[in-house]
Amino acid sequence: MSSAPRQKRAYTLGTVTVIYLLWSLVPVAIAIMFSFNSGRSRSVWQGFSLRWYTWDPQGSVLNNESLRTALTHTLLLGVLATAVVVPLGVLFALALDRWRGRIPTGANFAVLLSFVVPEIALAIGLLFMVTWLATPFELGTTAQVVGLITFQLAYPVVIVRARLLTIGTQYEEAARDLGASPLGAVRRVLLPMLYPAIFVSAILVFADVLDNFVLVRYLSSNAGTETTSMKIYNTARAAPTPALNAIATLILVSSFVVVIAGWLAYRKWGRSDGEDTGLGAIATM
Amino acid sequence: MSDAEQPRSPLSRRRLLQATALSLPAAGLLSACARDSGGTGGSASSSGSSASPSATSLQIASPTNPVKWPISAGNEPIAAGQNPEQGGNLQLYSYADYVAPDVIASFEEKYKKYNVKVTYSTFNDSNEALAKLRGGSTPYDVYTPSYDQLGKLVLGGVIQPLQQSYVTDIGNAYAEFQNPFYDQGWQYSAPYTLYTTGIGWRTDKVSEDVGARPNPYDIFWDPKYREKLAVLDDTREAIGMTLLRNGQTDVNTGDDTILNAARDALLEMTTLTKPRVTITGYTDIPEGRLDLSQAWSGDLIAALGYLPQGVKPDVLRYWFPADGKGMVNNDLMVIPKNAPNPVLAHLFLNHLLDPAVALANFQYVGYQPPQVSLTPEKLVADGIVPANLESALVKPGYFNSGYRLLELSPETDAKWQAIWQQFKAGA
């Protein structure tokens, strides 16, 4: 049980981790930096400027309609998808937890499948479905939201279920013993205990939807349904200006704002539990 | 807990049998739910295709076989003399960077009192665009194809005939576009841009004079330029160029021997020079990411606007056969049948035929408009196009000498697409 080799190992591993973190995050930091470049180049620094955010007459995010639309549409999809997926996922998780039998097992199976199915398979399947079947919606925002819901449902279900499993049934039983109805027990006892898990899953879903590429691209219709990720894909090898870095940075900032807001809310509501299950819950996926 | 063993059962034989048993009624259910394909006339139902045009009814238009398309009963031109749609949002569908922002802005300004807006959606290749248009779920107002799709667009009921009284400026274009071989009487289309397909490069990266070679197209097989060149990401253009390099002159051939030779040459190119496959030459060449590329003439003129600081415009070069025996084509503007703003669409076509607007468009997009007043001599004399890129201008004589990329019959198209697929799969 000597600690010297252990310390040396910690040191080596720590160095590896630091190098990894730098390799992982520095390129992005450079991309963010260049969004403030005063010239057109994305590799030669020409001075600091907000040109690509505000004042360039045709190329800035503020003035260029296609960039602006990409930004707003991405945020719209994020909000819509999260607003539907999280409640739906919580319901599913509760159902799966309470209901024994083959159907929930099959549903559980399908939910977990979306972690490993290549996204292109789901995207093409939905594209064909919308194109060939008389679905009540067409390609475009609705189709994109439906696709995103299907793909993201797994997150809240898994996270909330993991939390449910650790909570167990004793709190609800106690509530019912004290006279609450089953629904009331769920609503007033269980749900508040689930808030941390719900927040974590909402954050994850929102951030993931903002990044989504394959699904939204196959299910998009015209320029009004283009997202930031599609814009980057379409433009990156053509004639990109730092404005592309700018919209990417703005989306990044949106993600972070939501994450921080969620984390603050989690601290406010979750810590009273005494259990640090948020991050652990993510990790148990 | 029995749950731990439960996961085995979803995959059991019983489930499989259940699934199979369900599939037949499911099939019935789904075919009842099948969408009427796009509502644009082509039929996808299994109940027979008597209403849909057959492959045999597709006439292939060519300079020696001009075609006047029929106007079918349900698809007549809109009424003349109407006002533009109030508050309309014109849906423009074209390649990226193919319509100048200034031109769009001037259109919105011109019809400001009708509160007009323009939304510019883009596609990467014309097949993808045709699929979207046929699907019908996204209505567009103006579409810019080439005439190699026109037959399918007309027969498939995808586009509407023009109400020519809105497009008075057609007189500004070359007279032959009022009766082109691919659309006699310009019933369905107005001309958009003219272009040739040749080779573009920067002289400071490529020291030789590409045009001086006995067979300039051979440069794509020259290992000296390995990893530094590109061919166009366009089935017809890339394979067509290979045919020309092989000494063929029919760039619309369906002959198996000739096509197989082209396929083998393309695969050989992959191993010899590892070309990139892209349509972004108009930025890649000036910005130095490519030394040399197969390019459309307009790409090189547009490239003038993408040169980095410190690089002079005279490094750009474009080669096209001096005798005009190369690929010469023009793009069109058409109006899809389900256009939400047909009057505005017609007015937009007219707008682009105005000489001042066409010139402004040219200076951004780089592709030459078929304007009578904008002759190649004038463009060079006025300094709009530098002398080193004079070869990128389309001279009127080219239309007689050049090779046109005509529409292909479905069987021939299938052969070309198969070669392209094999090329893109990479050896």
Place this chain on the structure above:
Amino acid sequence: MALFFAVPLYVVLCVAFGTVDPLFRTSVPVWNPMQWQFTQLATVFERIVGPENFYLPPVLRTIGFVVIAVAVCLAIAFPVAYFAARHAGRHKALVLTLLVAPFWISYMMRMLAWVNLLQNDGWVNKVISLNGLLPTEQNWLAGRPTTVILGLIYGYVPYMILPLFAALDRISPSLLEAARDLGAGGFDVFRRVIVPMSLPGVAAGMLLVALPMMGDYFTNDLLSGSPGTSMIGNLINNSISTPGQSGQAAALLLIVLLVLAAPMIWYTRTIAKSEVRS
């Protein structure tokens, strides 16, 4: 919800086993399984194993890319996850946050960052050539397999770190103490206790990364413009809107799903079981 997976899958089957419109050459799905046509499937199959098997190089190439990328991901992710799980101490939350950060950064943005850096006049070339002093500049974005593999690694390695972290974190320290009490040295503890216990997590992490990577096409599109590095995802993506070929794309997709079905099902069953166990 299973409906949302089953119905699209069935439509894909109907398109793959369907026919082609004679004029436009768009796909015509055939709904009745009795009338399914297998020509498109046969064509695709031939292209993989038949005499003119030009699908085979991209298939092999994809497998090669994925194997290399997953191996390197593992080599990077394991030490990092191990550090975060066992050595981070009071900085654990911070380290974990930093490791999770790439999830909140768009994949496209991360690739864009690398496209910028790998340009011929980008920072990578500037660094390795000491700003033009040495002639060691490379044409990174000109169709290099190395670039594509590095892109895949960069993009997917965060997805492996979390499951590995979870697996390593779950190993209780008392177990390791017991092993040491019984006389095992440091390396033995690692080899005989930690590695076996983390294997399910390692396998899960590898699948979580490898399976989506098999369908990836955009990494190749962004980092290489050349057909020489095209992957299975590119074959599918390129054919899906091409007239006459979307049915083939559907058939190829089905074959891919079939091949990947076993690992996909193994993964979901393992996770489902471990959920119940915990």
